Structure formats: C-alpha cells, structure tokens
Amino acid sequence: MKCSFLLSLLAFLCIIGCKSDNSSGAVDNDSGDQPSASSEISHTAIKARDHIGLYTGFLPCADCDGIETSLYLMANNAYLLTKVYKGKEDKKEYKNIGDFKWNDDGTAVTLSNITNAPNQFVIEDTRAIQLDMEGKRIEGDLADRYVLTKQ
DSSP states (O other), X not given: OHHHHHHHXXXXXXXXXXXXXXXXXXXXXXXXXXXXXXXXXXXXXXXXHHTOEEEEEEEOOSSSSEEEEEEEEOTTSEXXXXXXXXXXXXXXXXXXXEEEEEOXXXXXXXXXXXXXXXXXXXXXXXXXXXXXXXXXXXXXXXGGGSEEXXX
C-alpha cells in the first residue's frame, strides 16, 4: 500500500514538474510569430553576452596612415580601447578604459570616459562598426573602413 502511494505521488510530481509554467491558467493563442516583451528583453541580454570579446581593425585617419584599433568588451560591461596612430613620429599607444552601456534595442554600445572622439559602436555578429560623433553610421566611400572584426 505504501509503495503504490509513493509511486502515485512520484508520478503526480513528475507530471506537475513537466508542465510549462502558466500560472494564470490562460491559454496562449499567440501564433508564436511575435515574441513577448519579456522574451525580447531576454534575447537582447543573450545577444549582448554573445558579443563580448576582442574586435580589431585599422580605421581611417585624417592626418596619418591609419589607426590600429582594438576594442575589448568584457562580460562585466567594462571595455578597453587601444589605438596606435600609424605613420606618425609618436608611436605611443593610447588607451581608454571604462564602462559601456547598450542602447535600448541592444544593437550598439556607448563607451564611457571618451570625449572629443567617437565613442559608439554598432555591434553585429562578428563586427563592431564605429559611428560618427553624433552616433550615426558613417557614409561615403570610406564607410566600410570603420569596421573592427571580432577575433
């Protein structure tokens, strides 16, 4: 008797544990094409974590041969931006360290502690695209050269 009661209890708990959480008891009539607001937020957070890493490239420069650039986005929302201006006598490596914040839709980051220089990047699957001083995509013949590639 005790054995069948325990088996019944175990079976009941398994059935309850396997059900999806629908605490309101309402039936979801959504076709699945439109994600809910909570799943969009979750997806953005996942997307942000997927793009943590090192991005490198050679950005255009008005008065030098180019700017060897590396941007390291860390999991704790910190960043390290390193620039070396090629073709100048000064071979100094310039570093900026700070925090970054994602925009509302999770597509671009803004780097703190940078003044008088572009501080925003659109983050795509394997690229970080530098935006202009006003946070807009750079257009024109050199637009495709403002790209850092994920390593």
